[in-house]
Amino acid sequence: MGKRGGKKFNRGGRGGGGGGRTNWSEITRSNEKLERYYNELGIVPEEEKEEFWAAIRRDLPNSFRFTGSRGHALAVQERLKQFYIPEITSIKYEGEFVEPPRPVEWYPDQLAWAMTTPKQVIRRFAPFSSFQKFLVAETEVGNISRQEVVSMIPPLLIDAHPGMTVLDMCAAPGSKSAQLMELLHAGEEDTILDAAQKVREGAAGEEPLGPEGLNDDGRTTGLLICNDSDYKRAHMLIHQMKRLSSPNLIVTNHDATMYPSIKLPPAPSAEGKPQMNRYLKFDRILADVPCSGDGTPRKNVSVWKDWNPANALGLYVTQARILVRALQMLKVGGRVVYSTCSLNPIENEAVIASAIERCGGSANVKILDCSKELPGLKRAPGMRDWKVMDREGRIWNSWKDVEEHKEKEGIDGLARIAKGMFAPESDVDLPLDRCMRVYPHHQDTGGFFITVLEKTQEIRAKPENVSDVIPKASVAALADELDSRKKSNSEPYQKLNSLDDLVAPDQEAAKEAAKNATVAEATHQPPYSTTLDAPQPGSPSKRAADDFESEIPAKKTKLENGEELLLGDRPIHKPAPAVETVETTETSGSNTPAQSAPLALEKPVKKKVHQEDPYKYLDPNHEELQPIYSFYELSERFPRDRFMVRNVEGNPTRTVYYTSSLARDILIQNEGSGMKFVHCGVKMFVKQDAQRENVCRWRIQTDGLRIIEPWVGSSRSVTLTKRETLRKLLVEMFPKVNDDGWKSLGEIGEQVKDIPMGCSILRVEPTGKEDGLTERMVLPLWRSLHSLNLMLPKEDRRAMLLRIFNDDTPLVNATQKKGNESPAVAAPVESTAAAEDQALKVENEQLGEVEQEHTDTRETYTKAGGEEDRFNTTV
Numbered sequence: 026m027g028k029r030g031g032k033k034f035n036r037g038g039r040g041g042g043g044g045g046r047t048n049w050s051e052i053t054r055s056n057e058k059l060e061r062y063y064n065e066l067g068i069v070p071e072e073e074k075e076e077f078w079a080a081i082r083r084d085l086p087n088s089f090r091f092t093g094s095r096g097h098a099l100a101v102q103e104r105l106k107q108f109y110i111p112e113i114t115s116i117k118y119e120g121e122f123v124e125p126p127r128p129v130e131w132y133p134d135q136l137a138w139a140m141t142t143p144k145q146v147i148r149r150f151a152p153f154s155s156f157q158k159f160l161v162a163e164t165e166v167g168n169i170s171r172q173e174v175v176s177m178i179p180p181l182l183i184d185a186h187p188g189m190t191v192l193d194m195c196a197a198p199g200s201k202s203a204q205l206m207e208l209l210h211a212g213e214e215d216t217i218l219d220a221a222q223k224v225r226e227g228a229a230g231e232e233p234l235g236p237e238g239l240n241d242d243g244r245t246t247g248l249l250i251c252n253d254s255d256y257k258r259a260h261m262l263i264h265q266m267k268r269l270s271s272p273n274l275i276v277t278n279h280d281a282t283m284y285p286s287i288k289l290p291p292a293p294s295a296e297g298k299p300q301m302n303r304y305l306k307f308d309r310i311l312a313d314v315p316c317s318g319d320g321t322p323r324k325n326v327s328v329w330k331d332w333n334p335a336n337a338l339g340l341y342v343t344q345a346r347i348l349v350r351a352l353q354m355l356k357v358g359g360r361v362v363y364s365t366c367s368l369n370p371i372e373n374e375a376v377i378a379s380a381i382e383r384c385g386g387s388a389n390v391k392i393l394d395c396s397k398e399l400p401g402l403k404r405a406p407g408m409r410d411w412k413v414m415d416r417e418g419r420i421w422n423s424w425k426d427v428e429e430h431k432e433k434e435g436i437d438g439l440a441r442i443a444k445g446m447f448a449p450e451s452d453v454d455l456p457l458d459r460c461m462r463v464y465p466h467h468q469d470t471g472g473f474f475i476t477v478l479e480k481t482q483e484i485r486a487k488p489e490n491v492s493d494v495i496p497k498a499s500v501a502a503l504a505d506e507l508d509s510r511k512k513s514n515s516e517p518y519q520k521l522n523s524l525d526d527l528v529a530p531d532q533e534a535a536k537e538a539a540k541n542a543t544v545a546e547a548t549h550q551p552p553y554s555t556t557l558d559a560p561q562p563g564s565p566s567k568r569a570a571d572d573f574e575s576e577i578p579a580k581k582t583k584l585e586n587g588e589e590l591l592l593g594d595r596p597i598h599k600p601a602p603a604v605e606t607v608e609t610t611e612t613s614g615s616n617t618p619a620q621s622a623p624l625a626l627e628k629p630v631k632k633k634v635h636q637e638d639p640y641k642y643l644d645p646n647h648e649e650l651q652p653i654y655s656f657y658e659l660s661e662r663f664p665r666d667r668f669m670v671r672n673v674e675g676n677p678t679r680t681v682y683y684t685s686s687l688a689r690d691i692l693i694q695n696e697g698s699g700m701k702f703v704h705c706g707v708k709m710f711v712k713q714d715a716q717r718e719n720v721c722r723w724r725i726q727t728d729g730l731r732i733i734e735p736w737v738g739s740s741r742s743v744t745l746t747k748r749e750t751l752r753k754l755l756v757e758m759f760p761k762v763n764d765d766g767w768k769s770l771g772e773i774g775e776q777v778k779d780i781p782m783g784c785s786i787l788r789v790e791p792t793g794k795e796d797g798l799t800e801r802m803v804l805p806l807w808r809s810l811h812s813l814n815l816m817l818p819k820e821d822r823r824a825m826l827l828r829i830f831n832d833d834t835p836l837v838n839a840t841q842k843k844g845n846e847s848p849a850v851a852a853p854v855e856s857t858a859a860a861e862d863q864a865l866k867v868e869n870e871q872l873g874e875v876e877q878e879h880t881d882t883r884e885t886y887t888k889a890g891g892e893e894d895r896f897n898t899t900v
């Protein structure tokens with residue numbers, strides 16, 4: 026078949042050159058096996074086939090989303106409507122007027138937008154440059170997320186609210202995690218302000234204020250744990266999530282198929298009774314699992330080249346294990362959303378059916394009917410019957426057919442096919458049509474699969490039945506088999522037609538049994554042999570189901586090296602070594618090398634063990650905290666027991682982080698347990714080399730400002746109401762305050778003239794007047810002896826200038842060059858102050874550098890690029 030589909034763009038790569046990358050324009054947008062399989066399955070009705078294939082061959086439209094939990098994201102949305110849409114409608118591309126972005130019909134509050142012009146054109150075609158700048162600037166500061174439209178669906182169906190505990194099992198690079206986090210923080214900005222106001226007015230009692238889920242004086246009490254098994258990708262996720270500055274986030278780095286149980290502080294016990302361990306269970310879990318990504322060829326053109334049926338066959342087991350583990354960790358009444366960007370029923374309906382079967386059937390796990398949710402979203406029902414394509418492209422109607430073939434012809438080419446990949450038998454009435462399939466031609470998007478499950482009763486998952494899987498070949502098995510077939514040492518090996526023919530199923534069975542044992546341990550389950558038997562009187566399985574997962578008597582064991590570990594809460598991991606990144610050498614293969622001696626090469630494998638800095642909480646009465654509370658006149662209502670540092674000694678040396686109380690309890694309870702926490706905490710205070718005595722050296726970092734600002738006293742805050750004043754502070758990096766410089770600072774001049782040196786906050790209040798601003802903002806300010814500095818990274822300054830003033834003139838750093846000096850700086854400086862000036866200049870530059878460094882680190886991950894596509898994410 027020849028090239029088909031729309032115009033193709035060469036993604037040479039941002040770094041230039043694009044060395045080694047696939048040239049997209051050379052990829053043929055067709056794949057014989059893929060098309061034959063999906064046509065044979067009839068994944069779309071006959072009359073839609075042509076439209077379906079035409080759409081999936083076209084380039085993907087561009088889409089983005091505004092950050093819903095932030096008040097001023099609405100101002101950004103307004104800017105799009107008022108300014109950029111009229112500008113875009115006047116652009117002609119290839120002789121035609123360009124279609125402007127339009128709100129996605131089914132996304133609430135017009136927060137998601139899509140436009141037919143592809144991303145690559147917007148990036149490269151000059152007339153789009155100001156719109157592109159706007160998108161980049163607002164993405165950098167977290168007001169916009171570039172995300173594929175279909176990828177926005179799962180978090181909308183999960184029904185998460187503030188106060189819930191949520192787990193995103195396969196989260197990187199984090200588009201859906203960001204949506205989940207926004208749901209947990211919904212309404213928080215207003216409730217915090219209300220609570221702080223009540224406290225100031227003396228109208229608050231001792232009890233924390235706020236509605237359900239936000240009843241921590243207006244702050245959300247919820248928690249989002251984002252996990253990814255790939256360490257590097259977990260860091261891409263952290264980079265994305267940091268833009269939202271949430272103290273309610275923990276990032277972990279584990280294999281989701283055996284995600285460890287997370288310990289909570291023990292519940293108080295009646296006197297004399299042993300304390301029971303408690304484990305975290307989740308209200309909501311997203312399992313956006315690794316998949317073959319065959320719904321994404323509009324974005325990942327290489328899918329056309331790389332698709333083969335073996336991909337789905339290899340992924341099914343992992344996907345089903347992840348979903349089973351999700352259901353185990355879910356509260357009764359909780360929801361799991363399972364999603365893939367694949368259209369293959371083996372990765373979708375088959376996984377749903379298998380996981381429900383392993384969890385005891387539809388009495389325990391319900392597929393929810395979401396047909397009334399997201400009105401306007403076109404979708405097709407899940408499939409109730411399908412066929413399986415083997416790695417050689419043969420299509421099988423049923424497991425029975427596969428078994429019959431195996432009996433007669435052996436397992437040649439059938440490797441990895443499992444009974445569970447086929448539709449459930451007719452006596453199992455599972456409403457798989459409640460699963461949702463979104464196809465590219467429905468609303469000009471990528472392809473996607475989503476299912477919402479509800480756990481209705483506690484479950485005890487059955488093991489995978491290894492006799493229902495055609496095993497794959499292994500080198501060890503091959504060696505054994507070859508040796509056994511060799512009649513004498515002098516005879517040559519027999520010719521073999523297929524590796525698969527050589528594998529004795531029981532070897533695979535043994536491996537699977539071992540894996541099951543580990544999973545059982547990870548999930549607090551007694552060995553399967555016990556769980557499958559009738560419960561013994563007084564055995565854990567007799568207890569109320571919820572108790573079993575959440576309360577396990579603490580039992581300790583000693584390792585060979587004398588370390589004590591808790592048993593029963595997760596597989597035993599050794600505590601991580603106390604050095605930075607270390608490389609350990611392990612030998613590959615089994616620990617019984619003699620058995621596989623003939624062919625197994627004992628090749629040393631270098632394995633990187635990433636060591637995270639520890640998380641140490643400060644004593645609420647720590648000597649560094651009191652001066653901070655006094656300097657900022659911080660309300661005593663702001664919790665003192667959630668400040669954390671990241672060094673072994675637990676001393677506040679450079680940065681103090683803030684976390685929610687649940688995040689703190691989890692970090693403390695699971696310290697040294699082998700749980701791999703790779704991120705938690707929002708930077709709240711950063712130590713600054715101030716040049717004066719009596720200046721608090723801990724400045725408030727922008728990341729934490731939103732959280733602490735309502736609790737800061739009036740003597741450390743400056744109020745601004747006029748547009749021009751803000752513009753001046755954004756453009757000029759260090760406007761002069763002394764020697765009458767304050768007079769040029771307009772309405773805030775009088776306030777900043779006498780404000781004590783050090784960090785303050787700038788409150789931008791809307792007035793509704795013509796020279797006023799429309800959005801409320803809070804920004805960090807630094808008053809030095811002679812000047813003032815809005816402590817914002819340059820990117821944030823530029824984004825705000827562009828958004829509020831449509832101004833992209835260069836920023837002025839008054840301390841850097843003579844030519845750039847503002848009139849205030851040019852004023853004569855008394856000689857006695859000259860040395861001081863120099864010191865302050867250094868101080869100011871340091872401040873700028875710290876903020877800049879913060880932004881640059883964020884950019885490093887963005888620039889790493891190319892990573893997103895490796896797992897066919899729908900970002």
Ligand SMILES: C[S@@+](CC[C@H](N)C(=O)[O-])C[C@H]1O[C@@H](n2cnc3c(N)ncnc32)[C@H](O)[C@@H]1O
Pocket residue numbers: 176194195196197198199200201202252253254255258279280281282313314315316343896897898899900
């Ligand atoms: C489809 S992507 C997730 C996309 C993500 N939810 C988003 O919206 O940005 C699948 C992710 O699963 C991760 N992954 C693969 N196998 C895993 C496993 N066994 N456990 C946890 N994560 C896994 C991959 O590293 C990849 O980042």
